[in-house]
Amino acid sequence: MTKVPRTNRGGVAAGRENRAALIAAARVEFEANGIDAPLSAIARRAGVGQGSLYRHFPDRVSLAVAVFEENIEEIEALAADGTPSLRAVTDLVTHQVEGATALIQLIATERADARVEHIAERLRAVVAAAWEEHAADAPAGITDDDIMLAISMVATTVSLAPTAERHRLARRAWRLLGPGIGRGSAPADDS
Structure with a gap:
């Protein structure tokens, strides 16, 4: 170690x-x-x-929140440079999830904890801003809540996979979900 x-x-x-x-x-x-x-x-x-x-x-949650605070700060920094594209947000979130599956486990198991919900809300704010710029290209009726659901679905799938399979699964999931949330939503293939 x-x-x-x-x-x-x-x-x-x-x-x-x-x-x-x-x-x-x-x-x-x-x-x-x-x-x-x-x-x-x-x-x-x-x-x-x-x-x-x-x-x-x-407690464990306070330690986990401190770890994932850095991830959220990176996502917020992306937004601070102007309204990021939805693609940029999903790329960054997917990349982070591939290496930090414990965040998904924490959100799933401690959702009612205000500290965990605060992290989720900060992510939701960046996604909502990116979606606002992208919504005109998407099918009618899709909302930023739908994008959060898609991110959650991809993140959960990735978090349950062996490390070596995570990127491939994320790519497949975004290819399937991408047409429903607009063009260009699948994270870049940097394998």
Whole structure:
């Protein structure tokens, strides 16, 4: 197991460094073992004790939300550069899901948690803005909620697949869903 590299600073700097190390370790463990990855393995990979983990993240959901916060920030950064195309949004979300299936597991199992719903709402806001620009090219009656459903369907399929199959399955799913949500919705094939 590769530990997250760290320096030996004390005080507030050590606290920030421990938090960053825990988030990086959780990202690796969640990707490898899903949302139920042992917290002890995350602490060990980060090079900190479990007490430090719980000081920063009192429960699994708070740690997972911190990990996925970075994903949402990347999607929001795409939107900050102007209204992104629906294709750009679905490409980025699909790419993230291929590597972060634990996010889908978290949303599915902890949907009622306000912290998780906040992440979902931030994603929905970017999708809605992209859809608004794309809606004229789509069949009548399709809404941004339909796009969120399509993203959820693709994400769930991808999250259940072995790592080596995820990209291929995402491509197939978007090819099937793409005609219903407008032209050019399938993520780019960068395999």
